[in-house]
Amino acid sequence: MTDDLFRADAYLRTCESRIVRLDEAGIVLDRTVFYPLGGGQAGDTGTLALADGRTLAIADTRKAKDAEGRPTDEILHVPAPGQETLLATLSPGDAVTARIDWERRHRLMRFHTATHLLCHLVAQPVNGCSITPDYARLDFHMTDPLDKDALTAGLARLVGAAHPLAVGAITDAELDANPSLVKSMSVQPPRGTGTVRTIRIGGEAEAQIDFQPCGGTHVANTAEIGAVVVTKIEKKSANSRRVVLGWAA
Incomplete structure (x- = not known):
């Protein structure tokens, strides 16, 4: 190990x-x-x-x-x-x-945290994800259209609000009791050790922006993400909408 x-x-x-x-x-x-x-x-x-x-x-x-x-x-x-x-x-x-390669890793961290903000703005299950140094994408299981400019504005608001991010953990039993915490349909959090790593953005209760199991690397505060934009929204199937993020020019 x-x-x-x-x-x-x-x-x-x-x-x-x-x-x-x-x-x-x-x-x-x-x-x-x-x-x-x-x-x-x-x-x-x-x-x-x-x-x-x-x-x-x-x-x-x-x-x-x-x-x-x-x-x-x-x-x-x-x-x-x-x-x-x-x-x-x-x-x-x-x-x-x-x-x-720290510069590359930091770009991955910034994009990964940005995808969690996107999950807050589009409260639908995720059935695909890719995070690279140059772009990130999430595929949402949904049929309604999405507005590129509105999502970009929403991301800018959440980034600018400088929400703190905290790494934590919950027990397998707690996750079983709250299955809605798992946003991804395609990737399930690893089990077997008794606890599952979590990412929380913002405070608790009403001030919470995002809370879900995640094993990835993230920035400590949303302000560190910098300027990101929605570069493309695609209809991948009858019940799937792909949102692609990129760095602002």
């Missing part, structure tokens, strides 16, 4: 680690700041700095899979192509410094 430091602090950019194992799929560390692809959010990129000063470029981060293809608790750091000679010199136990 990889100690995923980003769950507790999304602002960590680097950490000291040791290689647990490595194969053709990637490198597993004992602890990491790299977020793996999941929940619609892209995996991190960055570098692993070796003790002798050499640097290995990481092109993607994924969850490792077992023999049946099911995700495990290990995180794979996928090397960029063309580094086979360097990889051949690595061994389990080697010390490395893991460092994410």
Whole structure:
């Protein structure tokens, strides 16, 4: 199991680690700041700095899979192509410094929090999600039309209000008792540990903007998102509307 430091602090950019194992799929560390692809959010990129000063470029981060293809608790750091000679010199136990591409990660964090604001503005179930450094999209299970300008204005209002964001947790039993907290139809929160990680935007009760299970990385305050706009709204099917977010020009 990889100690995923980003769950507790999304602002960590680097950490000291040791290689647990490595194969053709990637490198597993004992602890990491790299977020793996999941929940619609892209995996991190960055570098692993070796003790002798050499640097290995990481092109993607994924969850490792077992023999049946099911995700495990290990995180794979996928090397960029063309580094086979360097990889051949690595061994389990080697010390490395893991460092994410912070500018790229921060864009992902800002977009991910923006999608939660969008869930507040469009109170419908989500049946698809993609969060990249350059755009984000949510597919809503609905038939009514959506207004691009109204959504952009709503996002600007919520960003400008500087709502704080807090990471928390609820028990599996609490989630079972409140199934409406799960906004996604396509991705279910991981269970089995007894608790489920949550994201809360705003205060509690009447002041709450969003509260839902989420394992992704987020900014600490909506003001940090900056200027985002709805660039496109598409009718994907009779009961699906896609909203695409982009950075304001």
